[in-house]
Amino acid sequence: GPGGPGPGAGPAWLTLRESLELPVPPAFVSLPRKVAFPSDGGRTAHMLFYPPRSGTHAPLPGEAPPLLVKSHGGPTSAAPRGFKAAIQFWTSRGFAVADVDYGGSTGYGRGYRDLLRGQWGVVDVADCANAALHAAGEGWADRARLCVSGGSAGGFTTLACLVFRPEVFAAGASHYGVADLALLAKDTHKFESRYLDSLVGPLPEAAAVYEARSPAAKADTLRTPVAFFQGTEDKIVPPNQAVLMHDKVKAKGLPTALVMFEGEQHGFRQAANIRRALDGELFFYCKVFGIEATMPEGVEDIPVDNLA
Numbered sequence: 001g002p003g004g005p006g007p008g009a010g011p012a013w014l015t016l017r018e019s020l021e022l023p024v025p026p027a028f029v030s031l032p033r034k035v036a037f038p039s040d041g042g043r044t045a046h047m048l049f050y051p052p053r054s055g056t057h058a059p060l061p062g063e064a065p066p067l068l069v070k071s072h073g074g075p076t077s078a079a080p081r082g083f084k085a086a087i088q089f090w091t092s093r094g095f096a097v098a099d100v101d102y103g104g105s106t107g108y109g110r111g112y113r114d115l116l117r118g119q120w121g122v123v124d125v126a127d128c129a130n131a132a133l134h135a136a137g138e139g140w141a142d143r144a145r146l147c148v149s150g151g152s153a154g155g156f157t158t159l160a161c162l163v164f165r166p167e168v169f170a171a172g173a174s175h176y177g178v179a180d181l182a183l184l185a186k187d188t189h190k191f192e193s194r195y196l197d198s199l200v201g202p203l204p205e206a207a208a209v210y211e212a213r214s215p216a217a218k219a220d221t222l223r224t225p226v227a228f229f230q231g232t233e234d235k236i237v238p239p240n241q242a243v244l245m246h247d248k249v250k251a252k253g254l255p256t257a258l259v260m261f262e263g264e265q266h267g268f269r270q271a272a273n274i275r276r277a278l279d280g281e282l283f284f285y286c287k288v289f290g291i292e293a294t295m296p297e298g299v300e301d302i303p304v305d306n307l308a
Helices: 085-091 111-116 123-137 155-162 181-187 194-198 207-213 215-221 241-252 271-289
Strands: 034-040 044-050 068-070 097-100 145-149 171-175 227-233 256-261
Touching: 034 123, 044 085, 044 111, 044 123, 044 181, 068 123, 068 155, 085 097, 085 271, 097 123, 123 145, 123 155, 145 155, 155 171, 155 215, 171 271, 181 207, 194 207, 227 241, 227 271, 241 256, 256 271
Parallel strands: 068 097, 068 145, 145 171, 171 227, 227 256
Antiparallel strands: 034 044, 044 097
16 A cells, blocks of 8 residues: 655555556556547536557657547446556557547536436537547647547447538447437337437437437438448347448448458457457558558458448
8 A cells, every 4th residue: 555664755555466467568558638628518528538659659750640539338437447458459559549528428427427318419429529629629639530439329429420520530430339229219128228218318209309310310421431340149239220321331432341240249259359340440540541551460351342
């Protein structure tokens, strides 16, 4: 525990045991900083900002890094505070990461938590878009290379960002993301069966709201490259939602990818699939941004449609 040899001395820590040994040198570990930033309607939103960090590579002089905005799941959850290898994956490869605690996230009081009541697909989208714009405005990220990514409920926010705020993001990736809100309300598991009543509204009274906020209903307006990663046995977000979105993006001639993982459900469990999803998302962004890239040796390639 903390202690010191005498008054005025700094704290001293004695490590008795480590729960996990990480084979990551400190020079490759990015430490986040809490950032409060302005969002729509004069609100203040929050994020954890991770700058890129590498012990072997440095950015070109005067070049700002690409940014990946992460929209957490839940949606009434929060960005993780502990070490997360999936974030360090990006920062060690030259990306900055903004892990956004959009309105509705926990950890900021009841008022902030209640911002998502009836506003899912509005408040979260605004905050993720403004997080990206704030980072670019501060010079922390390249305005032309802003990406957004999320899984499950975070995948819904990701797709909604790409559909409803297309002027902000240059690319995105949905991991088993919700594309059709009405279908989610109909098919979701029992524990969350009435969850959307508070997030969107009760059905059938709010049917028009469900339609207006569903990315699948507005997919024809997409003009941003997007990749989809989906489990074939997902019962919460059926695979046909990813197929539908991918087909519409592909038909518009935009770069897109659809990676289906056999036997996976809502969230990937097999190590090979987790790795391929991460490497595949990075590969997709690199292709979109014209950065030379290949998939790592031993990792199955991902098909990218409509590359120039």
